[in-house]
Amino acid sequence: MSKLMNVYNRLFKHFGPQHWWPGETRFEVVVGAILTQNTAWTNVEKAIKNLKKEKMLNCRKIANMDIKKLEKMIRSSGFYKQKAEKLKRFCRYLDKNYDSNLNSFFNRSPDEIRTELLSLNGIGNETADSILLYAGEKLKFVIDSYTVRMCERTGIKKVKTYHQLQDFFEKNLPKDIELYKEFHALIVELGKNFCRKKPRCDECPLKNICKYGLSVHD
DNA sequence: ACCCAGGTGGCCC
DNA sequence: GGGCCACATGGG
Incomplete structure (x- = not known):
């Protein structure tokens, strides 16, 4: 062995x-992966709960929502101004290029997806691989x-x-x-x-x- | 009152 | 390629 x-x-x-990963949908996993950067998961849970309560845990909605409103909802996850921008950037990208459809987004080779994720400001190695493994079911450690x-x-x-x-x-x-x-x-x-x-x-x-x-x- | 969390990017050398 | 820094809330 x-x-x-x-x-x-x-x-x-x-x-x-x-x-792992806690989350009812692929999209929720992605959101959690971004929000949990250098942050305790319990703080992320509160932010996700807020998004759910306001029915805003949705790619197209986040892509179009007011940034200040988003900041307020995810405040508990820390670094909330940066993270609100990161979230919006990812959602805008997914909406524009994949019609907000994660199945389409993941329907390619892991390395291709990985490169694309890393091109988005705010997503580094660990977040990209967390998204690939836990949301995309790709073989990435x-x-x-x-x-x-x-x-x-x-x-x-x-x-x-x-x-x-x-x-x-x-x-x-x-x-x-x-x-x-x-x-x-x-x-x-x-x-x-x-x-x-x-x-x-x-x-x-x-x-x-x-x-x-x-x-x-x- | 500390310490630190399921990191990242920018800047410097 | 590495070392340092800002970013920020909340729990132990």
């Missing part, structure tokens, strides 16, 4: 299934700061760039979309529980393979 699968099994055994930290501390992989780490995961894991979804979610859960400023390494499911043992961090 690969070292990565060993890690996955440890995490799954410890935390159980994470059921999502890398985030927790993934980098986990790889450094366990000595799984020396980290250089986003793409190098992503290649490493994609080459050493079975080509299974559900596994990709679950693994990324589990790594986030690991990070939230054990890799903060006050770590609890004694209870960490990776304590036996983390090269830093119980005392050294970052």
